[in-house]
Amino acid sequence: MQDFLLDDTDRAFRSEVRAFLQRELAPRAADIEDRQNWDAVKAVVRSLGEAGYLRLMFADVYKGTLAKPGLTHATILSEEAAAINYAFETTIATALSCAYPLHRHASERVREAYLGPILDGAAVGAICVTEPDAGSDASGLQTRVEFDARTDEWVVNGLKRYISNASVADVYIVYGATPAGDDAKQGLTAVAVPKDARGISFPRNYTFMGRRGCIVGEVKFDDCRVPAGNLLGARGDAFRIMRGMFNFERAILGGSGLGVARSAFAIAREHAQTRRAFGQALGCKQLIWDKIAQMSWRIDAAELITYRATKMYDAGIDGRALMKEAAMAKLVATETANFCANETVQILGGDGITKEYGRAEQLYRDARALTIVGGTSEMAKYLIASRDLPDLKINL
Ligand SMILES: Cc1cc2nc3c(=O)[nH]c(=O)nc-3n(C[C@H](O)[C@H](O)[C@H](O)COP(=O)(O)OP(=O)(O)OC[C@H]3O[C@@H](n4cnc5c(N)ncnc54)[C@H](O)[C@@H]3O)c2cc1C
Known part of the structure; x- marks a missing residue:
């Protein structure tokens, strides 16, 4: 579609990152998918960092060519990366979710130690x-983050x-719960824990x-201690930090969903035009025509809703004022990714569920995580309706 919410600068940026990712990510995508090669993921993270693309959300440390970088550009980057390989794209989203509290809420020492390397793509x-x-x-977290005044450390x-x-x-x-202290109420506290801290371990990874290619696992903390200065924000105030992250995270996930949906649609269109059945192109059949139309309008709707949210954020609208639009971006784009991946497999028939014919089956498997991560579709609907029914308290 003609992405009319984006301006010429945004479109030029899209062309630039598309070319960059074609060069850096596309040749490694099969290695990431088939061999789950973390070194391949890390190499692309490094090149993105070196090119300055991991700084798009942080105008004060941004060094690139855009006059006004922001969430719109970070979301374009996510969309373009997810269109090539969604597993890889999750490392961008995670880097930003990690960088955000470090940038806003960490001490100078902690920022220097961790934020710079993440933005440069040298650390993850x-x-x-x-x-x-x-x-x-x-709100039901059971991990405890407690302060030990004797040693001046946080214990996780x-x-x-x-x-x-x-x-x-x-x-x-x-993020963990901190019990009430002499001068503080009970609440959530966030701390930065380095990988080599004593007491941190990684019991297992999951197979999804x-x-x-994206590594996901458990992290265990046994009396894990970090210096007092590793606190982010104020003691017991981490729910606010988490909430601050939600809006941009949901918009970026809108970009992830769009990337996956777009890639699936491209495969479906191609197949509908080239596969012949009953003496005609498959796409001439009414039921296939309907599937193409449904994918097409859903992708356009997801694109409009996603970039509405990013443009609002870049215009300074955030917090409760953006909650509904950001939740809609996440909901509509990730549900669209699932719809498109599913219908693409159906249009391809047997070809859709083999590894012989392009990436249809991979997109179908990848899309499934999108409506669960970063807050499920059900949670997004609660957020949306809570703005429409402001006088009712939802029974969660
Ligand atoms: C691949 C992957 C990567 C992830 N990465 C991270 C990460 O980096 N960091 C991190 O902290 N977490 C991460 N997560 C966790 C993710 O955020 C959670 O899986 C998600 O929030 C859902 O939580 P849950 O799995 O415990 O499901 P539950 O909360 O148990 O929910 C199960 C189902 O019940 C529904 N449900 C729950 N409550 C209600 C209700 N009140 N009304 C109606 N329906 C309800 C949910 O929508 C869902 O469909 C990741 C998950 C996956 C799968």
Whole structure:
């Protein structure tokens, strides 16, 4: 479609990153998918960092050519990367989710130690929220982050699961509960934990149906100690930090969904025009025509909704004022990715479920994670309706 919410600068940027990713990511995509080669992932992260693309969200440290870099450009980057390899793209999203609290809430020493290397692509970060008994309900975290005044350290105890980049990340942003103290109420606290801290371990990695090449596993903390200065923001105030991350994370996931949807649609269109059945191109059949039309309008709707959210964010609208639009971007684009990947497999018939015919089956497997990660579709719907029914309290 003519992406009319984007201006000429945004479109030129899209062409630039598309060419960059064709050069750096496309030749490594099969290695990432088929051999789950982390070194290949890291090499592309490094080149993205060196080119300045991991700084798009942080205008004060940005060094590139855009006059006003922002979420729109970070989302374009995600969309273009996900169109080639969604597993790889998750490392960009995770890098940004990690960089955001470091950039806004870390001490100068911690920023220097971890933020710069992540933005340069020299280091990788991870975000540790989810636990065995606390997923969608992040208010129920059982990991404890407690202050030991004797040693002037934060002490972390608990188990996190489904953590992207577990064991390969250099730094972990860990969210946990802090009990009430003399001068503070009970609340969530976030600390930065380096990979080599004593007491951190990585019990296991998961095998997923899709996103192959992105390492996801458990992270365990046994009396894991970090200096007092590794605190992010204020003690007991990490829910605010987490909330600040949600809007941009959801918009970026809109970009991920769009990338996957677009790639699937391209395969479906090609097949509908070249495959012959009953004496005609397959695409002439009414039921196939309908599938093409449905994919087409859903992708356009997802694109409009996603870039509406990014443009609002770049115009300074955030927090509650952006919650509904950001949740819509995540919901519509990730559901569209699943719809398109599923219909593409159907249009391809047997070819759709083999590895012989392009990436249809990979996109189908990859898409499935999108409606779960970064907040499920169900949670996104609660956020949307909560703005439409402001006087009702939702029964979660
Ligand atoms: C590949 C992958 C990578 C991930 N990376 C990270 C990461 O880097 N860091 C991190 O912290 N987490 C990560 N996660 C975790 C992810 O954020 C959670 O899986 C997600 O938030 C859902 O939590 P859950 O899996 O515990 O499911 P649950 O919360 O148990 O939900 C199960 C189902 O019930 C539904 N549900 C829950 N509550 C309600 C309700 N009140 N009403 C209706 N339906 C409800 C959910 O929508 C879902 O469909 C990752 C997950 C995956 C799969």
